[in-house]
Amino acid sequence: MKKVIALLAGVALVLGFAGCNKKAQKAAGTDAASDDLVAAAKAEGELTVYGSCEEEYLAAAVNHFAELYGIKTRYQRLSTSEVYTKIAEEKGKPSADVWFGGTTDPYNEATAAGLLESYAAKNAKNLINDNYKDTGNCWYGIYKGILGFMVNTEELARLNIKAPQSWDDLTKPEYKGLIMLSNPNTAGTAKLVINTMVQMKGHDKAMEYFKTLDKNVTQYTKSGSGPSKMVGPGECVIGVGFLHDGIYQILQGYKNIGLIVPSDGTSYEIGATAIFKGAQHPNAAKLWIEYALSPECVNLAKKNGSYQFLVLSNAEQPPEAAQFGLDMNNTINYDFEDAKKNSAKYIEDFFVAMEGGSDKFKTK
Numbered sequence: 001m002k003k004v005i006a007l008l009a010g011v012a013l014v015l016g017f018a019g020c021n022k023k024a025q026k027a028a029g030t031d032a033a034s035d036d037l038v039a040a041a042k043a044e045g046e047l048t049v050y051g052s053c054e055e056e057y058l059a060a061a062v063n064h065f066a067e068l069y070g071i072k073t074r075y076q077r078l079s080t081s082e083v084y085t086k087i088a089e090e091k092g093k094p095s096a097d098v099w100f101g102g103t104t105d106p107y108n109e110a111t112a113a114g115l116l117e118s119y120a121a122k123n124a125k126n127l128i129n130d131n132y133k134d135t136g137n138c139w140y141g142i143y144k145g146i147l148g149f150m151v152n153t154e155e156l157a158r159l160n161i162k163a164p165q166s167w168d169d170l171t172k173p174e175y176k177g178l179i180m181l182s183n184p185n186t187a188g189t190a191k192l193v194i195n196t197m198v199q200m201k202g203h204d205k206a207m208e209y210f211k212t213l214d215k216n217v218t219q220y221t222k223s224g225s226g227p228s229k230m231v232g233p234g235e236c237v238i239g240v241g242f243l244h245d246g247i248y249q250i251l252q253g254y255k256n257i258g259l260i261v262p263s264d265g266t267s268y269e270i271g272a273t274a275i276f277k278g279a280q281h282p283n284a285a286k287l288w289i290e291y292a293l294s295p296e297c298v299n300l301a302k303k304n305g306s307y308q309f310l311v312l313s314n315a316e317q318p319p320e321a322a323q324f325g326l327d328m329n330n331t332i333n334y335d336f337e338d339a340k341k342n343s344a345k346y347i348e349d350f351f352v353a354m355e356g357g358s359d360k361f362k363t364k
Contacts, residue, residue: 037290040283042071047284048095049075050083052102052188053271054225054248057306061100061297068291071284079223080106080188087115087276094276097285100292103188103224103269104139105195108340110274111138117275119286123293131336132270132311139274140289142298143308146268146331147192149260150231150239150246164238166264167197171212178237179216180227183361184347189224189241189269194346195339196267200332203346207353214354220361232257242269244307247320259324267334271308 041047047065051058055077066073078086080102087094087110099107099116110116116138124140127133132141149170151163161174170179184190197206218236221227227239228246232254239246246259273292275285291297295315301308302318309321354361 037283037287038069041281041287042069044281044284045072047071047073047281047288048097049073049100049288050086050096050098051075051077051100052080052083053100053301054245054304054306057301057304058101060300060304061292064297064300065288065291068296069287071287075100079186081184081186081191084110084115088113092278094278094280097276097279097281098288099139099272099274099276100288101142101271101273103192104141104272104336105191105339105343106188107134107139107272107274108336109343111136112340115277117277117279117282117285119275119289121286121289121293123290126293126312126314128311128313139272140293141270141272141311142292143271143301143306143310144268145242145244145271145308146261147189147196147241147266148243148246148262150228150241150243150249151258151260152231152234152237152256153258154256155234155237159237163258163260165260166262167200167209167266168264170216170238170240171209172216175216175238177216177218179213179240180219180221180230180236180238181213181217181240182224182226183220183222184350185361186222187224187226190220191343191347192267192269193240194350195343196332196334198342198346199267199335199338200265203349207349210350211353214360217360242308243324244321247307247324248305250324251320261330263330265330265332268331270311 049062058075058077062073062075083099084106111134118137120137121140124133127141149164156163164170164175182190184194197209201209224241225245227236227241228249230236231239232249243259246257250257273289275289279285293312298310298312298315307318307320310317
């Protein structure tokens, strides 16, 4: 993990821009950033982003930041758990400056481990409420997405079985070999599933639940969005993950996908952004946070295949989220503090419950 970043998936360079003027700053929604911060960021001249949202949105956000500020900006797309593992191994000398997108459970682990830098962002004033930021300002929310099931309606009809409506339904024998879930070793989405079941069922019952569920799981995918990509083509019948990923697949032409909010309750992710402690370009990193908490950044999401609810009061909600009925009314009162303190232990306990880990976790 100490090797030089390979496959830095995008380098955004803007030539011919000697500086970012006030008009551009206001267009970016980062006029809350001081002139001194902008100048200091431009003097550093570079920024490296680890992104855990979908790459289409990540690339658009990075390229627009570079366009606005004339700062050479690179990115690499990694799952949240991969980012956490990487920066933990780098021990305060991170190879990137900021983290963008992906569910907050790994962000909370990084906060607890002292790997994120506290920063009092001025644009945080636009957050809907304080639930969408870390109490110590180590991360800020930019969007939220509901956890649920995506089902292939054609395959269910062919098999003559009904779609699951609850978490407990997933353990029924008729779903054996039909389910895909993500891998908690690599995906923050899977960590959220584990934390959700612990909070809904209690620790011991949750671990027994996962042992039973494993009998029906055909594959644990590397990324949290992996199951959503398998449902439409019929590579799996039921995918567990964020329903906005299902919306993306439907809009790509997979009309055979149905979206289900679990009847017994579910939770939601907060997609976040943060500065790594020890960032080599601290001022550019702070400017990124101000930009990430602006409509100019988050409104790019729906134009680039991401349909999460936004948590900024001055942003434009994607109409697709409401169109597909993804309201947040059936979500539990998720305990983010418990997740921050205990996620690592719950993941360990999960694999212990699997008796050392199923071979399915080795499948890419």
